[in-house]
Amino acid sequence: xxxxxxxxxxxxxxxxxxxxxxxxxxxxxxxxxxxxxxxxxxxxxxxxxxxxxxxxxxxxxxxxxxxxxxxxxxxxxxxxxxxxxxxxxxxxxxxxxxxxxxxxxxxxxxxxxxxx
Amino acid sequence: xxxxxxxxxxxxxxxxxxxxxxxxxxxxxxxxxxxxxxxxxxxxxxxxxxxxxxxxxxxxxxxxxxxxxxxxxxxxxxxxxxxxxxxxxxxxxxxxxxxxxxxxxxxxxxxxxxx
Numbered sequence: 001x002x003x004x005x006x007x008x009x010x011x012x013x014x015x016x017x018x019x020x021x022x023x024x025x026x027x028x029x030x031x032x033x034x035x036x037x038x039x040x041x042x043x044x045x046x047x048x049x050x051x052x053x054x055x056x057x058x059x060x061x062x063x064x065x066x067x068x069x070x071x072x073x074x075x076x077x078x079x080x081x082x083x084x085x086x087x088x089x090x091x092x093x094x095x096x097x098x099x100x101x102x103x104x105x106x107x108x109x110x111x112x113x114x115x116x
Numbered sequence: 117x118x119x120x121x122x123x124x125x126x127x128x129x130x131x132x133x134x135x136x137x138x139x140x141x142x143x144x145x146x147x148x149x150x151x152x153x154x155x156x157x158x159x160x161x162x163x164x165x166x167x168x169x170x171x172x173x174x175x176x177x178x179x180x181x182x183x184x185x186x187x188x189x190x191x192x193x194x195x196x197x198x199x200x201x202x203x204x205x206x207x208x209x210x211x212x213x214x215x216x217x218x219x220x221x222x223x224x225x226x227x228x229x230x231x
Binding site for chain 2 (some may be wrong): 061091105
């Protein structure tokens with residue numbers, strides 16, 4: 001299995017531009033998570049999906065952030081318009097629903113976002 | 117309020133030393149506690165501890181869950197430079213009426229092992 005695949009690996013953009021981050025979870029995993037990591041705040045959960053349905057988006061910072069999961073093999077996290085304070089590493093993770101393994105997340109390599 | 121707190125935030129040791137990393141938690145309806153290692157990129161899973169499995173060991177790494185003290189420790193013996201990483205603990209917090217917890221991480225402990 002190729003693992004969780006994220007793209008792009010690096011993104012540099014200017015303030016005000018739209019940014020779209022992409023994620024392909026591990027096949028067969030029922031849960032998908034978007035996390036953001038910064039030095040100041042650590043690893044923060046933004047939103048997670050179960051069977052393509054958003055379950056909890058309370059971690060999404062504000063309306064500029066949105067996430068979709070149109071099918072079981074693809075998810076996007078969009079920031080529009082982007083701001084310098086959005087600069088961070090964004091991780092996507094997936095997990096299987098099987099008993100006792102639900103909390104074991106498999107992370108992608110992350111997208112390093114820099115907003116100038 | 118549910119939370120996960122790690123200590124120390126950073127630690128510098130020399131190869132061969134033994135280290136103990138701490139994680140305390142306050143979680144309603146505790147279900148499990150997990151340890152991850154993060155090197156340059158993504159966090160990778162180390163251990164999951166539950167009420168029915170309070171001690172895990174893998175090579176030089178071991179972890180214990182203390183349900184009475186609401187805490188866990190991660191021990192690394194005979195440290196090597198390759199152990200240098202951020203070590204994260206996490207616990208699932210229940211989100212409303214959902215049956216699945218949202219995995220919430222502590223701040224992490226930055227471990228640096230010098231030759």
